[in-house]
Amino acid sequence: MPLLQVKNLKTYYQTARGYVKAVDGVNFQIEEGEVFGLAGESGCGKTTVALSIIRLLPPGGRIIDGKIIFNDKNILTMSEEDIRKIRWKKIAIVFQGAMNALNPVIKVGDQIVEAITTHENVSKEDAWKRTEKLFEMVGIDPSRAKDYPHEFSGGMKQRVMIAMALACNPQLLIADEPATALDVIVQAQILKLMRELQRKMNLSMMLITHDLSIIAETCNKVAIMYAGKIVEYADTKRIFRDPQHPYTRGLINAFPSIRGPKRKLISIPGTPPDLLNPPSGCRFHPRCPYTNDKCKKIEPELKDIGERHYVACHMSW
Amino acid sequence: MSEFRGYIVRRTIYAMITLFLTITINFFIFRVMPGDPVSIMVSERILKPAVVEEVRAMFGLNLPLWQQYILYIRNLLIGYLGYSFHWKEPVINVIMERMPNTILLMGVSTIFSVIIGIVLGILAAWKRGTKIDVTILTSSLTFYSLPVFWIGMMLLMLFGYYLGMFPIAGTMSRPPPEGFFERILDILHHMTLPAITLTLISYGEYTLLMRGTLLDVLTQDYIVTARAKGLPERRVLVRHAMRNALLPTVTAVAISLGFIVSGATLTETVFSWNGVGRLIYDAMMMRDYPVLQGAFLIISISVILANYVADIVYGILDPRIRYGGQGA
Numbered sequence: 001m002p003l004l005q006v007k008n009l010k011t012y013y014q015t016a017r018g019y020v021k022a023v024d025g026v027n028f029q030i031e032e033g034e035v036f037g038l039a040g041e042s043g044c045g046k047t048t049v050a051l052s053i054i055r056l057l058p059p060g061g062r063i064i065d066g067k068i069i070f071n072d073k074n075i076l077t078m079s080e081e082d083i084r085k086i087r088w089k090k091i092a093i094v095f096q097g098a099m100n101a102l103n104p105v106i107k108v109g110d111q112i113v114e115a116i117t118t119h120e121n122v123s124k125e126d127a128w129k130r131t132e133k134l135f136e137m138v139g140i141d142p143s144r145a146k147d148y149p150h151e152f153s154g155g156m157k158q159r160v161m162i163a164m165a166l167a168c169n170p171q172l173l174i175a176d177e178p179a180t181a182l183d184v185i186v187q188a189q190i191l192k193l194m195r196e197l198q199r200k201m202n203l204s205m206m207l208i209t210h211d212l213s214i215i216a217e218t219c220n221k222v223a224i225m226y227a228g229k230i231v232e233y234a235d236t237k238r239i240f241r242d243p244q245h246p247y248t249r250g251l252i253n254a255f256p257s258i259r260g261p262k263r264k265l266i267s268i269p270g271t272p273p274d275l276l277n278p279p280s281g282c283r284f285h286p287r288c289p290y291t292n293d294k295c296k297k298i299e300p301e302l303k304d305i306g307e308r309h310y311v312a313c314h315m316s317w
Numbered sequence: 318m319s320e321f322r323g324y325i326v327r328r329t330i331y332a333m334i335t336l337f338l339t340i341t342i343n344f345f346i347f348r349v350m351p352g353d354p355v356s357i358m359v360s361e362r363i364l365k366p367a368v369v370e371e372v373r374a375m376f377g378l379n380l381p382l383w384q385q386y387i388l389y390i391r392n393l394l395i396g397y398l399g400y401s402f403h404w405k406e407p408v409i410n411v412i413m414e415r416m417p418n419t420i421l422l423m424g425v426s427t428i429f430s431v432i433i434g435i436v437l438g439i440l441a442a443w444k445r446g447t448k449i450d451v452t453i454l455t456s457s458l459t460f461y462s463l464p465v466f467w468i469g470m471m472l473l474m475l476f477g478y479y480l481g482m483f484p485i486a487g488t489m490s491r492p493p494p495e496g497f498f499e500r501i502l503d504i505l506h507h508m509t510l511p512a513i514t515l516t517l518i519s520y521g522e523y524t525l526l527m528r529g530t531l532l533d534v535l536t537q538d539y540i541v542t543a544r545a546k547g548l549p550e551r552r553v554l555v556r557h558a559m560r561n562a563l564l565p566t567v568t569a570v571a572i573s574l575g576f577i578v579s580g581a582t583l584t585e586t587v588f589s590w591n592g593v594g595r596l597i598y599d600a601m602m603m604r605d606y607p608v609l610q611g612a613f614l615i616i617s618i619s620v621i622l623a624n625y626v627a628d629i630v631y632g633i634l635d636p637r638i639r640y641g642g643q644g645a
């Protein structure tokens with residue numbers, strides 16, 4: 001039984017001009033101890049998937065259809081009180097750009113203590129001791145728990161966020177672009193820390209990023225998202241060795257390889273589609289070099305092409 | 318905490334400098350005004366020049382400007398604000414006689430408008446986009462933009478004249494009723510309409526400010542974090558949103574607390590309320606410079622003090638401020 005199953009998830013945003021179909025029929029699952037990568041361009045619906053899982057969509061966001069089964073229970077039919085108890089205790093999340101994710105007027109230690117005492121019946125002193133241990137674990141001097149967020153650098157704040165995310169030993173950690181706002185060196189440190197902690201604690205993780213190199217280094221499985229849909233889904237190794245979907249190929253070609261021969265990087269022409277009125281048929285067809293009439297009319301299903309490698313494309317490869 | 322002590326010391330020094338500059342400006346502003354104060358007190362056509370000169374010397378007006386300035390500072394240090402031309406008694410007495418009335422009226426209406434304003438602002442932000450929000454917003458803006466004397470006169474006409482529920486003028490009945498509690502009730506009875514007037518025109522400011530900042534804060538990332546942490550909605554609102562949203566409101570409240578001693582000239586005039594606001598108006602008409610100077614000085618000190626307190630409170634609420642302003 002997988003830890004998390006997302007089935008046919010549809011999350012739309014209501015706007016004055018109609019529904020933005022940010023997530024439109026997404027399926028995937030995460031096994032225990034597995035690191036699952038969700039990759040795609042900005043605005044393809046990755047973050048909306050994450051926010052749907054903890055049911056914290058911004059105003060106007062609504063889950064239209066689907067199931068999110070976590071530990072055998074459907075999160076989407078739970079009462080507000082039940083989902084509140086799952087948040088952070090079972091599913092913790094590290095947000096994109098930790099710059100503003102911490103409350104500026106509360107000491108960072110107190111923010112972590114608050115997370116612990118909300119879910120567990122422990123005294124403030126014990127929670128504070130645990131907080132100091134967490135600080136050590138993420139490589140920050142425990143005495144700094146008494147400091148305020150503005151006294152930390154960006155990378156340090158992200159470490160604090162990671163410490164906070166692990167405070168209640170969650171079963172699933174969602175990391176939404178955990179290193180995106182940081183410079184390359186700090187980015188590498190943060191990702192290294194996350195990989196180490198994941199291995200040490202056997203964490204199940206969902207890593208959301210636009211950066212395929214991070215996926216390659218960190219994830220067991222990966223789903224490629226395009227315009228609110230998953231277009232390809234397989235083992236990380238398979239996807240990088242044998243990408244099937246033209247969009248996946250485009251993404252991989254858009255990244256340089258250090259060891260491979262020097263070659264011109266090819267970017268995908270065009271821009272991501274307007275999700276208010278997504279293209280008919282295959283949503284990638286206006287940008288796809290192999291488009292034919294069928295692609296414009298019929299939406300491709302996500303099909304298993306063997307060894308649990310799923311692709312949504314009419315072309316047979 | 319040591320950086321907090323440094324912050325307080327810095328703020329104290331700034332407040333002192335401001336105070337000194339204000340006192341100095343307050344001195345010179347009345348020296349550059351046209352006309353000789355003595356000529357208003359006594360008619361030079363009737364009195365002999367020697368007598369006029371005598372009067373000038375009595376007030377120290379014959380001395381060079383810098384000596385007058387030193388004299389003025391010395392007098393301030395011993396708490397002497399001068400002598401009123403019109404009321405013929407020390408300025409401090411003239412002002413202090415009216416101060417309780419003003420502090421009572423302004424204090425009560427400021428407290429009410431702050432409480433009503435903040436509560437309505439929070440409610441509007443919380444119920445954003447609903448009928449409640451629209452109603453609060455429209456009424457706040459309407460009262461906020463109406464002229465204060467018009468509201469005052471309308472209330473007077475309706476509740477004072479036609480319905481006869483409240484007295485139409487004054488601070489208390491003449492003669493005042495017997496007994497302590499009867500007197501208090503009598504003053505409150507007189508104060509109701511002016512206090513309502515002042516509350517109505519000023520609560521909107523806090524409503525709009527509170528609603529705006531709270532809406533802004535509620536979209537911040539750390540609010541999403543707080544919710545993702547599984548905190549109950551109440552705790553998210555009170556501990557995480559309100560504390561950040563209160564910061565601008567603290568400044569606004571502090572500044573209006575500083576103006577409590579200045580009274581409200583228009584409202585006090587409409588309701589014949591015997592307070593500092595009306596005193597300023599009367600002193601202006603009488604060219605009673607010492608009283609004006611004294612009133613300005615007390616208002617300035619009060620505003621500086623209120624801002625000083627606001628700075629300290631702000632430092633407690635927002636740790637970022639203590640470092641000499643990296644800002645939000």
